[in-house]
Amino acid sequence: MTETPLIGEYSSSPDGTALDGARIGVVTFPGTLDDRDAARAVRLGGGTAVPLWHADDTLSDVDAVVIPGGFSYGDYLRAGAISRFAPLMSRITEAATADSGSPLPVLGICNGFQILTEAHLLPGSMIKNDHLKFRCADQVLRVENTSTAWTSQFTQDELITVPLKNQDGQYVADEDTLTRLEGEGLVAFRYVGSNPNGSRHDIAGVTNARGNVVGLMPHPEHAVEAGYGSDDSTGMRNGTDGLTVFTSIISSLAGSHSEGGAL
Amino acid sequence: MSTESTTRTAQDQSQDPSNDQSGHTPASAFNIDTVEHAAATPETELPWAELGLKEDEYSRIREILGRRPTAAELAMYSVMWSEHCSYKSSKVHLRQFGDKVTEEMTKDLMVGIGENAGVTNLGDGWAVTFKIESHNHPSYVEPYQGAATGIGGIVRDIISMGARPVAVMDPLRFGDIDHPDTKRVLPGVVSGIGGYGNSLGLPNIGGEVVFDSVYQQNPLVNALAVGVMRHEDIRLANASGVGNKVVLFGARTGGDGIGGASVLASESFDDTKPSKRPAVQVGDPFSEKVLIECCLELFHAELVEGIQDLGAAGISCATSELASNGEGGMHVELTDVLLRDPSLTPGEILMSESQERMMAVVTPANAEAFEKVMAKWGVEYSWLGEVTDTGRLIIEWDGETIVDVTRAPWPTTAPSTSARTTAPPGRTSCRPTPSAPPRRGRTCPPPGSSCARPWLS
Amino acid sequence: MPRIVVEVMPKPEILDPQGKAIASALPHLGFQDFSAVRQGKRFELSVDGEVTDEALAQARKAAEEMLSNPVIEDVVDVRVEDA
Numbered sequence: 001m002t003e004t005p006l007i008g009e010y011s012s013s014p015d016g017t018a019l020d021g022a023r024i025g026v027v028t029f030p031g032t033l034d035d036r037d038a039a040r041a042v043r044l045g046g047g048t049a050v051p052l053w054h055a056d057d058t059l060s061d062v063d064a065v066v067i068p069g070g071f072s073y074g075d076y077l078r079a080g081a082i083s084r085f086a087p088l089m090s091r092i093t094e095a096a097t098a099d100s101g102s103p104l105p106v107l108g109i110c111n112g113f114q115i116l117t118e119a120h121l122l123p124g125s126m127i128k129n130d131h132l133k134f135r136c137a138d139q140v141l142r143v144e145n146t147s148t149a150w151t152s153q154f155t156q157d158e159l160i161t162v163p164l165k166n167q168d169g170q171y172v173a174d175e176d177t178l179t180r181l182e183g184e185g186l187v188a189f190r191y192v193g194s195n196p197n198g199s200r201h202d203i204a205g206v207t208n209a210r211g212n213v214v215g216l217m218p219h220p221e222h223a224v225e226a227g228y229g230s231d232d233s234t235g236m237r238n239g240t241d242g243l244t245v246f247t248s249i250i251s252s253l254a255g256s257h258s259e260g261g262a263l
Numbered sequence: 264m265s266t267e268s269t270t271r272t273a274q275d276q277s278q279d280p281s282n283d284q285s286g287h288t289p290a291s292a293f294n295i296d297t298v299e300h301a302a303a304t305p306e307t308e309l310p311w312a313e314l315g316l317k318e319d320e321y322s323r324i325r326e327i328l329g330r331r332p333t334a335a336e337l338a339m340y341s342v343m344w345s346e347h348c349s350y351k352s353s354k355v356h357l358r359q360f361g362d363k364v365t366e367e368m369t370k371d372l373m374v375g376i377g378e379n380a381g382v383t384n385l386g387d388g389w390a391v392t393f394k395i396e397s398h399n400h401p402s403y404v405e406p407y408q409g410a411a412t413g414i415g416g417i418v419r420d421i422i423s424m425g426a427r428p429v430a431v432m433d434p435l436r437f438g439d440i441d442h443p444d445t446k447r448v449l450p451g452v453v454s455g456i457g458g459y460g461n462s463l464g465l466p467n468i469g470g471e472v473v474f475d476s477v478y479q480q481n482p483l484v485n486a487l488a489v490g491v492m493r494h495e496d497i498r499l500a501n502a503s504g505v506g507n508k509v510v511l512f513g514a515r516t517g518g519d520g521i522g523g524a525s526v527l528a529s530e531s532f533d534d535t536k537p538s539k540r541p542a543v544q545v546g547d548p549f550s551e552k553v554l555i556e557c558c559l560e561l562f563h564a565e566l567v568e569g570i571q572d573l574g575a576a577g578i579s580c581a582t583s584e585l586a587s588n589g590e591g592g593m594h595v596e597l598t599d600v601l602l603r604d605p606s607l608t609p610g611e612i613l614m615s616e617s618q619e620r621m622m623a624v625v626t627p628a629n630a631e632a633f634e635k636v637m638a639k640w641g642v643e644y645s646w647l648g649e650v651t652d653t654g655r656l657i658i659e660w661d662g663e664t665i666v667d668v669t670r671a672p673w674p675t676t677a678p679s680t681s682a683r684t685t686a687p688p689g690r691t692s693c694r695p696t697p698s699a700p701p702r703r704g705r706t707c708p709p710p711g712s713s714c715a716r717p718w719l720s
Numbered sequence: 721m722p723r724i725v726v727e728v729m730p731k732p733e734i735l736d737p738q739g740k741a742i743a744s745a746l747p748h749l750g751f752q753d754f755s756a757v758r759q760g761k762r763f764e765l766s767v768d769g770e771v772t773d774e775a776l777a778q779a780r781k782a783a784e785e786m787l788s789n790p791v792i793e794d795v796v797d798v799r800v801e802d803a
Binding site: 404405408514517518519541542543544545546547548549550603604617618641 | 730731733734735736737740741744789791792
């Protein structure tokens with residue numbers, strides 16, 4: 001099916017820059033909902049979106065992977081519980097935890113975050129919101145770690161607004177884990193204002209120690225295009241704070257590419 | 264996509280021959296009422312009244328067929344001529360849509376009455392398709408699942424037009440706001456619509472609600488779905504092309520929606536049958552989401568001639584609609600239907616309203632590619648028959664003909680009935696007149712108020 | 721402390737989407753021996769002191785009227801367990 005035309009000029013990265021080479025895989029499971037939005041965000045950020053199918057046994061030479069939101073396998077058992085066993089997830093886990101070279105950058109959004117925790121790529125887990133209801137609203141976050149592959153273009157403690165939509169979004173972990181996350185600065189995003197779901201320590205997103213794997217419950221891919229994002233001071237739906245997540249990874253990759261070229 | 268993994272899945276599928284898997288009761292267990300048998304036994308009493316048919320309607324069926332209907336044909340007529348399918352009492356009102364339409368109104372109309380959903384031109388090569396449908400009674404019985412399956416049904420109509428669904432809406436009518444029954448029904452309906460839509464990634468973008476005692480015990484639960492597509496992606500469901508294959512795919516067929524039709528047990532030798540039939544249908548939004556992607560992929564790869572959703576009256580309706588929209592006839596073997604409940608009789612299989620099912624017409628050349636798409640998405644399917652040039656819809660059970668009717672559009676042949684209209688007690692008009700006066704300090708706003716209603720979405 | 725365990729299952733004739741999704745995933749993970757899965761709910765009602773006949777009767781009533789939706793679910797067991 002033909003895609004809705006891109007609005008705005010975000011995708012026009014200057015010809016010949018390293019940006020054009022960035023191939024970002026976007027994973028689709030049966031029941032994934034936001035894969036098209038994630039692919040669009042990748043293109044708006046200046047990269048090339050590469051569709052990846054859960055049953056594939058290869059990463060198709062992508063430079064990074066986004067696992068988008070939705071209800072993989074209906075999430076009937078537990079969110080992400082079945083998806084973590086997909087063949088592609090084994091390849092992603094291997095590449096993301098590779099000892100040598102640069103590990104594969106992986107971003108999990110919402111259901112993707114849940115899958116990453118079920119796959120033990122990130123600590124903790126998600127349970128039902130404390131109010132037990134589905135909630136969909138713009139959410140203010142503070143970016144607390146700008147050294148990850150997916151947050152490098154944010155400024156430290158920058159406040160951003162992106163949509164949050166879930167029913168199972170309450171981040172939980174045992175006290176030791178929470179202490180370690182806080183001590184090592186592994187909280188990537190934190191809810192600002194009222195905690196929307198009871199998450200421990202207001203945690204909205206976390207990163208692994210190497211900064212290549214990041215997961216968050218809110219949806220940066222839904223705030224990448226003026227007119228279709230979150231509300232901001234310039235007008236309704238004008239917020240594009242989420243786009244920085246995608247420009248971050250592309251510039252991170254460009255950085256590692258040029259380093260690679262220099263060697 | 265890796266072809267290796269696709270092939271492996273396809274092989275897995277082929278190791279499960281659908282006939283063995285379907286778990287059908289052997290044909291010998293049923294007292295099959297064949298066409299031949301029906302012709303030879305004109306005096307056999309059939310439970311037409313229990314199936315909701317009127318005496319003149321039953322006479323009309325005998326007249327059309329030139330004999331008594333078989334049990335399976337009776338089952339089909341009863342559902343095809345039900346108000347749900349034929350709009351026999353409301354078509355006198357619905358006709359106004361045809362009568363009052365002006366050229367100005369239809370200048371952007373691309374697909375109109377008679378198809379699964381209407382299509383309007385948006386310009387720049389884009390079109391929008393939308394459909395609204397009620398699911399009133401099921402929602403009254405089991406509010407969450409009733410409303411949820413209502414969304415499922417219209418979304419499948421949107422898919423069958425070739426469009427990607429993008430949003431849902433819900434205009435609702437409930438009884439008096441203070442009535443306990445409203446309290447029972449409303450929360451389930453609202454969360455059923457939102458929950459099912461959300462599981463498909465479809466936001467509920469709007470709706471409206473009126474509370475009035477005239478809707479007591481008869482709430483109106485309307486669900487609307489919107490889809491967008493390119494002009495060239497518009498598809499119409501029809502079964503043209505003699506020799507093309509008919510395939511049923513999606514969820515298995517269970518006893519859903521035929522609770523009232525247990526009289527068809529007369530088809531069966533076994534006194535203990537039928538086993539219990541579900542009082543309500545349960546929706547499976549995950550299966551529906553997979554169906555959306557699967558159908559869009561089939562359309563995109565041009566692997567199907569047409570796709571018809573299975574709504575009310577299930578296989579009865581889908582086979583007759585596909586056949587009557589096309590030019591030929593259709594021949595179907597009913598024992599090839601994959602079943603969730605092996606105790607179903609042929610008539611019950613034809614009437615079942617099990618959700619998340621689709622029927623497609625596929626050329627023999629595309630059959631293998633079609634199966635690959637099914638394997639990729641993990642969707643079960645079974646080949647049921649083919650398009651013929653006989654001009655008749657023929658359905659067999661293990662090789663015996665149990666339905667043999669002309670392919671004339673069934674629902675439109677239903678006799679019209681005119682429903683009596685009576686104003687509710689104390690009212691002078693049949694129009695609802697929301698009477699709850701605005702009261703201060705209410706959390707639930709009275710009808711017509713412009714208060715925010717976030718609790719409704 | 722003793723507790724009353726209530727188990728609720730979807731009615732056999734009703735579609736169970738949860739069980740269906742799990743059943744179709746099991747073979748892919750190497751679990752080949754199961755032909756069907758149905759997913760139900762287990763409730764644990766704790767009681768202070770002994771479980772009296774009255775408490776058990778109340779649990780049965782709660783199971784029928786609140787813990788289950790009689791339209792789509794059956795209460796398959798109400799029993800006392802020592803915690």
